[in-house]
Amino acid sequence: MKPSLPDLIVWGGTGNFKVLCELLRDDYHIIGYFDNNPNIAPEYRGVPCLGNREAFLAWVRDGFSTPETHFFTAETRRRGELRGEKKGEKTPRLRVSAVKTPLVSAVENTLHFIVSIGPGYGQVRREVHAELLAHGLLPITAIHRTAFVAENAVVGEGSQIYANATVCVDVQIGRNCIVNTRASIDHECVLEDGATVGPGAVLAGLVHVGENADIYTGAVVLPRVRIGAGAVVGAGAVVLKDVPAGAVVVGNPARVLERSPKM
Numbered sequence: 715m716k717p718s719l720p721d722l723i724v725w726g727g728t729g730n731f732k733v734l735c736e737l738l739r740d741d742y743h744i745i746g747y748f749d750n751n752p753n754i755a756p757e758y759r760g761v762p763c764l765g766n767r768e769a770f771l772a773w774v775r776d777g778f779s780t781p782e783t784h785f786f787t788a789e790t791r792r793r794g795e796l797r798g799e800k801k802g803e804k805t806p807r808l809r810v811s812a813v814k815t816p817l818v819s820a821v822e823n824t825l826h827f828i829v830s831i832g833p834g835y836g837q838v839r840r841e842v843h844a845e846l847l848a849h850g851l852l853p854i855t856a857i858h859r860t861a862f863v864a865e866n867a868v869v870g871e872g873s874q875i876y877a878n879a880t881v882c883v884d885v886q887i888g889r890n891c892i893v894n895t896r897a898s899i900d901h902e903c904v905l906e907d908g909a910t911v912g913p914g915a916v917l918a919g920l921v922h923v924g925e926n927a928d929i930y931t932g933a934v935v936l937p938r939v940r941i942g943a944g945a946v947v948g949a950g951a952v953v954l955k956d957v958p959a960g961a962v963v964v965g966n967p968a969r970v971l972e973r974s975p976k977m
């Protein structure tokens with residue numbers, strides 16, 4: 715008999731979630747996703763949106779298993795009941811037959827989770843991760859079957875390595891990092907917690923990326939360069955020298971952009 719897959723919830727329902735769905739489909743039973751945006755899609759590839767943070771907290775309070783569910787319905791969304799919801803307002807409580815709840819395993823403390831909040835939000839990713847952890851859910855680390863991760867590389871809890879990415883020898887990747895599609899992290903690089911490396915970006919050897927920093931699509935970072943905490947490296951930039959914490963750099967050679975990024 716084929717063993718059943720472990721149950722998993724995902725926090726976040728945007729494009730990043732779609733990538734994770736493909737990555738995790740063979741290894742986990744994704745029972746649904748939570749997102750605070752009331753306009754998020756009600757389902758993706760048969761996986762339902764289970765509601766926002768309040769819905770999640772109600773679910774936790776009820777021990778994960780109550781038949782009286784608190785999840786949103788597509789109908790509620792259409793009526794706009796959740797739009798303009800103010801802090802402190804009660805989340806509508808609705809029974810949703812579409813959500814099949816094989817949630818008994820959560821009671822046995824075997825419900826897994828991963829936070830799928832994309833680039834620009836490393837700190838939020840970390841905070842949501844800490845909250846779900848505090849509720850007793852089990853974090854996973856997601857590595858695509860086509861990614862190469864060297865045997866002695868370290869990949870922290872909650873981090874995600876997408877298709878065709880390369881994580882070379884002696885690399886250390888912290889918690890809640892994202893190494894996006896076809897990104898390349900060469901020998902002895904360090905990514906601190908919450909860092910994101912965008913699609914096709916290349917970090918040469920011994921690069922150090924500070925916490926919550928974002929290196930966007932196709933950027934190239936030369937050997938030994940240090941990217942400061944919370945810094946942003948724009949798409950296609952070629953970074954020759956250290957980037958101060960919080961700075962935004964663009965171009966070749968990369969120069970500091972004085973404006974703050976909108977994303």
Ligand SMILES: CC(C)(COP(=O)(O)OP(=O)(O)OC[C@H]1O[C@@H](n2cnc3c(N)ncnc32)[C@H](O)[C@@H]1OP(=O)(O)O)[C@@H](O)C(=O)NCCC(=O)NCCS
Pocket residue numbers: 833894912913930931946947948949950951962963964965971973974975976977
């Ligand atoms: C770096 C970045 C975050 C800056 O965003 P921003 O602050 O909104 O910047 P703006 O779009 O207002 O542009 C400001 C200036 O920088 C220039 N600029 C912005 N991004 C640039 C880039 N990647 N390379 C070169 N120049 C860039 C703009 O042309 C503009 O120049 P101008 O003032 O002479 O007109 C953004 O442009 C970027 O590169 N985003 C990457 C997105 C991405 O790869 N996402 C993938 C997610 S997986």
